[in-house]
Amino acid sequence: MSERDVVILGAGMHPWGKWGRNFVEYGVVAARAALADAGLEWSDVGFLAAGNTMRNGYPGYVSGSTFAQALGWRGVRVSSSYAACASGAVAIDQARAQIQAGRCDVALVVGADTAPKGFFGPLPGERPEDPDWLRFRILGATNPTYFALYARRRMERYGATTKDFATVKVKNSRHGLTNPNARYRKEFDVDEIAESPIVADPLRLVDICATSDGAAALVLASADFAASRDDRDRHVRIAAISTVTPQYPNTDLDMPDIATDSAVGAVLPERSFRDSIAAAAYEEAGLGPEDLDVAEVYDLSTALELDWYENIGLCGEGEAEALLHSGATTLGGRIPVNPSGGLACFGEAIPAQAIAQVCELTWQLRAEAGERQVEGARVGLSINQGLFGHGSCVIVTR
């Protein structure tokens, strides 16, 4: 380990569900679980980085101080980050930067949400200049609308079928069956999925992730601090964090925009935005897709999981369906994807989600994941994307 390395000492969650309580309560449960897992106290923490929630009033916009107050004011410096679904990765990055800068030895990262029922909508008010308001107002373009547009492209370009999408759901539903933090622990079969109502053709209700309450937390520490402890066989090293934004012109249709950038008068970037997210992380880590043992990818829809296989380089373009059916991404396969059960079993608790992905990788790399354990996992990658152009990718190693 180099002296700039940052280590994960603790991971914790509040189970996902639809509990209807204040998001702060979930976050504190997750934070205390992560601290206990690390064998540390809140009084050991020198910095708190939190992910914001947009739908819980002002406390959600100042999540860092909200959790600092809830855990008990003690003067700790905080940050409150919002990057939509990527908020958790930005919070992890904030905490890591404070440690790398030598401003603290131990940092706590927290994300928690209380989600509304049904579709996510925009914030209230009359705001025609806000693309997120506009897409609902004039198009009725919900998040699943975009997922469906991407899914149909997959079908058209690569011959993907709704049965391929259903196979992703079957896999993830089996993976999450015994995960105590998962909201849905029910096995699906392909026939059952075919009877699920269509939300946005070609996607059915069970192809699309739900909105959930939940919380996740991590305790990070400097390599020096970690080296002084006697639990080194449980330490997981953060090898890379990518929080890149798109390169102009972004010709991928991206939520919540109603149009892409025009490619006129510009040089196209070397990689698409989604490809560039993992590429930046691989570069920092000095690793490649061939080095991965396990991945947690953002399956907002079943079809999107297949896109991610290609975006993170597990296979070439148009080969994701074949990779899925080969069993490579199923537990026991070459590179299991979403052993936690993914969003299919959790649903989306926005600021917690990227942190939850890293919690799962931490447990996998410590071989503490129980029945969903990926044998011998030493390198893990998590990836997601937040609307308004936020990349999120973390690589961890043993």
Add this chain to the structure above:
Amino acid sequence: MSKPRVPVVEGYFTEEGGAKLLGGRCRACGAYFFPKQYSFCRNPACGAPDLADVELSTRGTLWSFTDNRYAPPPPYPATEPFEPYGVAAVELAVEQMIVLGQIARGVDVGALHLGQEMELVVEPLYESEDAQHTVWKWRPVDE
């Protein structure tokens, strides 16, 4: 007498002389922007301070589409009972960009196929007591 037609949002489209989307174009690098959104060019290699007002192509090819079977949350003016609606992503060749729009009423969404030619129309999105509130939509060109 029919009710007056009022755009749901100002400045995005017109139906004078036929349905057209209103965007911006950089006088320096030639990039198009829809919506115009800002007064300046967002190309980092350019950054020119102002954009010309332009009308976008009224035809393009179907890049993807879906139909929505569940009522979205406000501010979408969902009818009661809810009427499903299609959304199309259409690629404009000259502008080299993709623009979303609802699919015009009466179109059989299930019969659409990617790559087919689509044209812009302006149609009511909803009606109130005193007006028809209009928006742009995409419709397949009769073949």
